[in-house]
Amino acid sequence: MRESAVFIVPDEDPSYTLHYTKILPRNCPRTARRAKKPGRNRRQVTIKFGVKVPMSVSQALEFDQENGNNKWQEAMKKEIAQLVALNFFTFHASDYIPDADSQEAKLTMIFEVKQDGRHKGRLVCNGHKIDPRGISTRSTVVKGISVRLLDVIAHRDNLKIIQGDVGNAFITADCLEKIHARAGREFGEAKEGCIVTLNKALYGLRTSSRAYRETFAKFLRNLGFVATCYDRDVWMRLRETNDGYDYLCTHVDDFKIVAKDP
Numbered sequence: 682m683r684e685s686a687v688f689i690v691p692d693e694d695p696s697y698t699l700h701y702t703k704i705l706p707r708n709c710p711r712t713a714r715r716a717k718k719p720g721r722n723r724r725q726v727t728i729k730f731g732v733k734v735p736m737s738v739s740q741a742l743e744f745d746q747e748n749g750n751n752k753w754q755e756a757m758k759k760e761i762a763q764l765v766a767l768n769f770f771t772f773h774a775s776d777y778i779p780d781a782d783s784q785e786a787k788l789t790m791i792f793e794v795k796q797d798g799r800h801k802g803r804l805v806c807n808g809h810k811i812d813p814r815g816i817s818t819r820s821t822v823v824k825g826i827s828v829r830l831l832d833v834i835a836h837r838d839n840l841k842i843i844q845g846d847v848g849n850a851f852i853t854a855d856c857l858e859k860i861h862a863r864a865g866r867e868f869g870e871a872k873e874g875c876i877v878t879l880n881k882a883l884y885g886l887r888t889s890s891r892a893y894r895e896t897f898a899k900f901l902r903n904l905g906f907v908a909t910c911y912d913r914d915v916w917m918r919l920r921e922t923n924d925g926y927d928y929l930c931t932h933v934d935d936f937k938i939v940a941k942d943p
Contacts, residue, residue, distance in 0.1 A: 729794045738790055738866045741802075756802035757790060757867045764804065769852055770877040772864075777876040783859040784811050786879075790867045806862065806879075808886040816857050820890040823914040823930040828937065831915070831928055835939045838925060843938040847897075850934030854882040854892035890933055897931065 727734040735741035741753035764770060786806040793801040835842050847853075860879045864872045882889035898908070906916035906929060916929045920941065927940035
């Protein structure tokens with residue numbers, strides 16, 4: 682802990698001041714008193730829609746015991762089952778030695794309560810500690826003026842507008858780095874402690890947004906859409922009746938469709 686004070690040199694120049702820093706040891710009584718203040722070293726439990734939201738897997742299991750249900754356990758099982766169904770992981774033995782160029786990540790389960798009362802679990806990783814050197818992390822999004830221009834076009838041509846988002850968007854794209862991690866309690870007793878390698882982009886990685894954009898752009902090209910010259914996140918396609926164009930713009934995993942029959 683540091684405390685700053687002002688030291689005035691009396692004999693030389695009275696207008697000259699010198700700032701010095703006083704270092705307090707960790708075992709100083711003042712430091713100990715401040716560290717013991719209530720709430721300083723622990724986070725308060727978040728309550729959302731009347732439900733306590735856990736901050737870890739162990740706390741989620743504790744809340745299930747308190748509530749007399751298994752909603753948080755079911756949320757974790759559902760998330761892991763979806764990832765396994767998408768071939769997100771490759772499971773290895775606990776003593777598996779990854780490749781030398783593979784980086785180790787830490788998988789974390791974060792929890793959320795939706796407005797309809799559903800308990801949601803999402804697996805993320807500490808992407809801030811993954812070095813993406815040699816891989817571009819830049820991902821563009823649609824310009825604000827482009828969104829307003831699409832509204833003008835829809836009003837002029839009497840087109841319909843649909844907005845939405847892609848569920849579990851990032852995990853549909855391939856992972857651009859080589860990453861491995863150790864499975865935790867959220868994977869169940871059979872898989873806990875195993876070494877897993879990531880095959881798909883995961884929430885938390887700095888390259889996931891770019892990987893998903895490239896995947897979604899390839900999908901749109903296969904449907905016949907072409908990116909505009911003004912904004913590469915605005916796509917257009919000539920209708921089969923040749924009476925005009927249908928438009929689509931993207932903002933990461935959110936999209937907006939302006940079409941005659943979307």
